[in-house]
């Protein structure tokens with residue numbers, strides 16, 4: 410893939426992460442999944458090399474970069490076949506929100522650990538009865554003396570088992586108007602009243618998803634991240650990086666699958682020429698390549714806008730990048746499986762399970778349809794149907 414839009418540092422970072430990814434690769438991820446384990450070795454090594462905290466401020470142990478750099482890390486690990494999904498959550502959402510809105514104490518408590526990999530954070534916003542409509546979430550925090558009591562339910566939250574804490578999106582009641590305002594709370598894994606049960610997913614990935622029950626979880630005053638009155642703004646500061654990183658996840662997976670298909674198409678021969686000489690095989694692979702490149706271009710734009718402090722501009726671009734990457738990923742994986750014929754469905758080639766995995770980039774963290782809604786309303790000014 411062309412890298413002309415990136416600085417020499419970015420290109421060097423890509424090459425270095427690609428080399429790390431190559432040492433682990435798809436076989437590593439497959440064995441971690443088979444053993445029901447966690448990709449601890451890769452997580453630790455990526456952290457040690459400074460890749461996980463590349464977006465976090467230098468004064469708290471990070472690399473002082475931004476989403477441009479962090480998205481390169483995830484894309485290249487994915488391209489090598491060993492993506493780290495928790496990067497979307499731990500350094501990108503939680504690290505960003507704490508770095509931008511946390512108190513000095515919260516920054517010191519969390520950022521160095523998130524950067525060096527010794528601490529991990531999960532992020533919970535989705536609720537069973539709200540789904541895509543996050544205005545409908547009902548997890549509520551009420552004051553009890555100096556403390557908060559947090560009650561509610563969450564679903565599909567990734568990595569809660571390995572995360573030291575989960576950043577939970579809840580609501581507090583405005584004392585004057587009675588209106589519910591979104592707020593972010595750091596909930597330690599073992600807090601009394603914080604229950605989790607693993608969801609049985611048809612997804613072969615090291616990261617597991619959980620349903621959470623928060624039953625009057627008592628939290629100290631400083632569990633609240635940021636200002637009680639600016640919750641929505643703070644939330645969006647974390648959601649744009651999440652979309653940019655999901656784009657990186659999709660592009661990486663798509664590139665991985667495409668490379669396997671291209672390799673195969675060059676050597677598999679059932680007539681006079683390798684199957685890659687048939688345009689019915691070559692053209693869809695070329696299209697997949699073009700669409701992944703285009704998605705990456707939008708991801709780079711979103712990352713640039715975000716890193717330059719343009720939250721509004723980044724919002725539109727991050728949504729579009731996530732959409733484009735999700736679609737490009739699903740198509741690339743589908744075409745890769747098809748290119749391998751029967752081998753596309755064998756364990757040995759390991760591509761078929763990516764069909765399910767690729768759908769994650771289309772559904773989460775915001776579905777394709779919700780992005781089309783956003784673009785219809787926000788970018789095109791069309792009326793809302795819901």
Ligand SMILES: Cc1cc2nc3c(=O)[nH]c(=O)nc-3n(C[C@H](O)[C@H](O)[C@H](O)COP(=O)(O)OP(=O)(O)OC[C@H]3O[C@@H](n4cnc5c(N)ncnc54)[C@H](O)[C@@H]3O)c2cc1C
Pocket residue numbers: 498532533534535539540541542564565566567568612618769772773774775776777778779782795
């Ligand atoms: C592997 C995985 C990991 C995840 N990790 C996390 C996590 O760590 N933390 C977290 O908080 N959440 C997580 N999620 C949840 C994810 O963000 C949600 O699944 C997603 O937001 C969609 O919500 P839903 O599943 O409730 O679908 P629903 O909201 O029920 O939507 C179902 C379908 O209806 C469509 N739809 C809904 N409303 C409209 C509308 N107005 N117009 C058109 N179509 C519409 C949707 O596009 C979708 O196709 C994860 C999900 C997965 C699959």
